[in-house]
Amino acid sequence: MGTPFADMTELDRLVHDPSRLAITSTLWACESADFLYLQRVTGLSKGNLSSHLAKLEKGGIIKIDKTAGRRPRTVVSLTEPGRTTVAEHWDRLIRLHEAARAWVPSES
Amino acid sequence: MVNSYELDRLYRIRRSTAEYARRRGLYLAAFGLFLGYLAFAGVRENLVVPVLLFAVLLAAVARYYRKNFGTVVPRRDGARFHAFWLIPVLLSGVLVVVTAANVSGTPGHLTGGLIFAVLLAVMGGPPWPGRGHYPASAAVLMALTLAPLGVLTPSGAHPFASADPLWQLLVVGALLVVNGLLDHRALVRSLPRPAGEEE
Numbered sequence: 048m049g050t051p052f053a054d055m056t057e058l059d060r061l062v063h064d065p066s067r068l069a070i071t072s073t074l075w076a077c078e079s080a081d082f083l084y085l086q087r088v089t090g091l092s093k094g095n096l097s098s099h100l101a102k103l104e105k106g107g108i109i110k111i112d113k114t115a116g117r118r119p120r121t122v123v124s125l126t127e128p129g130r131t132t133v134a135e136h137w138d139r140l141i142r143l144h145e146a147a148r149a150w151v152p153s154e155s
Numbered sequence: 156m157v158n159s160y161e162l163d164r165l166y167r168i169r170r171s172t173a174e175y176a177r178r179r180g181l182y183l184a185a186f187g188l189f190l191g192y193l194a195f196a197g198v199r200e201n202l203v204v205p206v207l208l209f210a211v212l213l214a215a216v217a218r219y220y221r222k223n224f225g226t227v228v229p230r231r232d233g234a235r236f237h238a239f240w241l242i243p244v245l246l247s248g249v250l251v252v253v254t255a256a257n258v259s260g261t262p263g264h265l266t267g268g269l270i271f272a273v274l275l276a277v278m279g280g281p282p283w284p285g286r287g288h289y290p291a292s293a294a295v296l297m298a299l300t301l302a303p304l305g306v307l308t309p310s311g312a313h314p315f316a317s318a319d320p321l322w323q324l325l326v327v328g329a330l331l332v333v334n335g336l337l338d339h340r341a342l343v344r345s346l347p348r349p350a351g352e353e354e
Binding site for chain 1: 228
């Protein structure tokens with residue numbers, strides 16, 4: 048029988064990066080959030096946040112809407128497949144965490 | 156692998172986001188100021204000025220939050236939307252209590268104290284995780300309403316029964332301001348300014 052950590056190979060690396068995990072966790076708890084809020088809640092710099100958002104958008108996890116006008120805003124939300132991916136990833140993470148806590152290495 | 160500390164941080168992020176709208180306590184503080192202002196008979200005679208001031212205050216608060224914390228659209232299946240079902244229940248409850256008080260001849264300040272205390276407790280959203288100040292302030296209001304404070308006044312009447320100023324409204328306003336500021340403090344603590352961007 049393998050260890051519970053065998054499941055780790057199935058973790059989605061695009062979502063699992065700590066910064067991107069913080070971004071997707073934020074977006075999972077709401078319909079959408081703007082750039083400023085994401086910056087405040089994750090503590091990332093503008094450049095870092097932009098870079099992570101671009102990767103998530105390229106991977107189809109999030110959707111970015113930019114509004115023009117006097118005060119341009121960037122509004123970010125999870126796509127439907129993205130929401131499913133994040134929920135599955137979160138479930139797998141919790142399962143792994145619980146399994147790791149309960150796991151006792153065998154002597155052999 | 157995400158460790159316990161990181162997992163806790165992610166839970167906190169999710170909770171902060173889910174509760175963002177409720178933690179914007181300056182709206183409640185502004186409403187508390189408005190109510191407190193209405194406690195004075197001179198103000199109630201002409202409502203145009205206080206309503207205009209309240210509108211300006213709300214606009215300033217909205218601008219402050221948008222500019223400093225950003226905007227979050229809450230989930231449509233979240234607790235905030237489920238809470239809308241409570242409004243007709245609460246309104247019906249208020250109607251029943253007021254009718255019962257009128258029939259039984261209960262003093263108005265007792266009825267008012269009960270209604271405001273229940274509203275305060277419900278506003279915190281039972282079971283009040285991290286919002287214990289709401290039931291605490293409801294208990295304070297109920298205690299002040301029931302305490303024999305009449306012995307402290309020259310007329311012997313309970314201060315909450317006075318017509319001007321409406322002490323009960325003033326106290327409710329003050330409690331809303333305190334609760335709002337505590338919510339705002341929770342928001343500021345949960346959303347620290349990113350490093351290197353302090354003013």
